[in-house]
Amino acid sequence: MTNSVRSRTGTDTAGERSRPGPPHRTPTPSGRTGGPGGHRSRTWSSAGAFAVFVLPTLTLFTAMVLAPILWTLYTGMTDERATRPETSFVALDNYGFLLGDEEFRHSMWNTVVITVIVVLLTNLLGLAIALLLRRQGRLYSLLRGVFFTPVILSAVVVSVIGRSILADDGLLNSTLVSMGVASPPGWLTDPSYAIYSVSGIMVWQMLGFAVVVYLAGLAGIPAELEEAASLDGAGPWQQFRAITWPMLASALTINTVMLMISTFKVYDQIAVLTNGGPGTNGTATVAFEVIRTAFSEQRPGLASAMAGIMLVVVAAASVTTLKLLQRREVDL
């Protein structure tokens, strides 16, 4: 936490103490005024440090991340199909096709809807639960564990549980029927509900993560700040607005960006809960379409172009969100 919180009197309170000053230069024997031998020695030392600390990571990053991305972008400019031996370079044809393709646009829309729901609801509920679980005690520790459990479960397991609850004859509808509801909704089979049901399952799974991040943020708020505010006569809501919420700015940034990225790549839940349905205009997301196009339809060229578009969208959304949230941190 590097941001400061300005009190009503205009003095910096938290940040003033923790903000690091400019780096303090420590004079070295072979400083800037040293001779040519010292300079060479420093250069070799830097090169050695680069080789030891940076090169392995850079190599790994290039091999595991950069090269696949570049290869994916290249493949997206071909008409590669697994069933056809010859492949041609088609430049941006795949991208042009996808931008005009209703099915792909629908999957993009689904991805955006799910992302917005998951980011907003998970943040809101995560914060509320973190505030409730902030206290010390065995019960609260237990509850924190309970809320975190879905995070460590596989998405497939969570989805299977979700399916048993939300299926037409699942737990939820059986309960509704027993309460006298004649025709309960098809939570996973009616396109009007399915996307919200999938989003709900994802919120449930990711809630624990948001709670933990907010709890960590809450733990970093100095108790004396809240005590001082209380002595000044601030009520709980005023304390939340003036101290807690501003000091959770970095937690909000982390939660929002991580949730956004996790949700953008959602595949498992869709595959298990709806398999992209119900019907043709169902819940397929971009990641689901990438997998389906690549493996089921055996069109890696087109699927790679989808992944390329996804890269641009995710990167743009992440950077924009970060900038907006960081501006809030700085402007406090």
Next chain:
Amino acid sequence: MGKRTNGVATATALGLVALAGCAVGGGDEGGDGSGGEVTLSLLTFETPNLTAEYWDDIIARTNAEVPGVKIKKLVAPSAEQRNEYVRQLDSTGALPDIMVAIDPAGLAEAGKLTEFSEKELADWVSPTANSFDGEIYQLPTNSQTWQVYYRKADFEKAGISTPPKRWDDLLAAVDKLKAAGITPFVIGGGAPDGLGPRWTFAQLMADEVYAKDPKWLDKLVAGKTDFSDPLFVNAVTKMEALANKDNVDNLSATYAQAQDDFLAGKGAMYPMGSWFPAAPDKAQQKQIGVFPMPTQDGSLVLPVYTGGGLSVSDRAADVARAKKWAIEFSKLNADGGARYDGLFVALKGYKPPAGLPPLYNATLDVYDEAQSSGTVTPSFGNEAGIPALPSGFISKADAALNDLLNGRADPDQFVTTLNEELEELSQ
């Protein structure tokens, strides 16, 4: 914190898309070498009939007959998703050495499967089934048929004395069942196993399309007709009339759930494949009967698929032994396949063992009758070899069927969707 977060988030985003981009790739590893003992991977799938114990047993028995082979069993996420799964494995360079009942389309043309020779296929009844320009990439081990299973007590209660033969009789039976407060059909159709509607539709396609024009698929693939063909539209119209949500118990049930639901008496009729007779217990065998899907004029038309056996990767650790193991497995599995999966074994001179379930024998009678005095047609969605529907098409057809049955699309929209999908996937 801001810049650091920014960097981490950007790297994460790049990593994310790199993962999404893992669609691209390929490889050629198969097993573990060429020593005295070889480990071969075997891709299976589990269904209510084909349990983990079933596979383990037949694998152990085959291993005993083919010394020097050790099998590493892989299980597809679901029966329906096995074809997608095998292609995912292929793209990551991990195509299994031996695969059970996968659709060879695409893999065969790409040279990733090994062909079986005439000599290796000599023991089977239909050695040229599912040919790719004369090459066979899947052992034609069994035949499967599709028909309608029904609960005798429900028919009796609704006043239906004999199973319907004509289309109009079937519609009348549906009305009688509904009047008696009985749900006419259990079909299923929910993700991830939306197979039920496809298998119902295949039965209607048999009479309306393939019986009238056996070369219809050839014409479709060659672009000489499309799904607006009146023959196909007739089948779609019948499907909508028969299996709409008012007539079906639960269109969101998976394949396994639908089978349980039918056995539990949640619907009177269950359009299903010939493997179903392996599922009912002794008491249920007596309560359930079978009849072929009624046709317009009452003649017997039955969709049949022969194939469904094992395929072997062209890059298996030891192709010769993998083929030997696959052939041995198919022969040893004959009785088990008949007993536990209701398969009609397509080995020459094969006699099913005694004591098979009565429903198996009743279904086999329907098949025998169709072969001797009726019409046997291909089964829509199960075509393999050349010609065949393009990869990925049938899952799109499943989704479109879901819309049709749930009233979100009419036959015209269904036809339009299929034409668009076929055009896109055939490009």
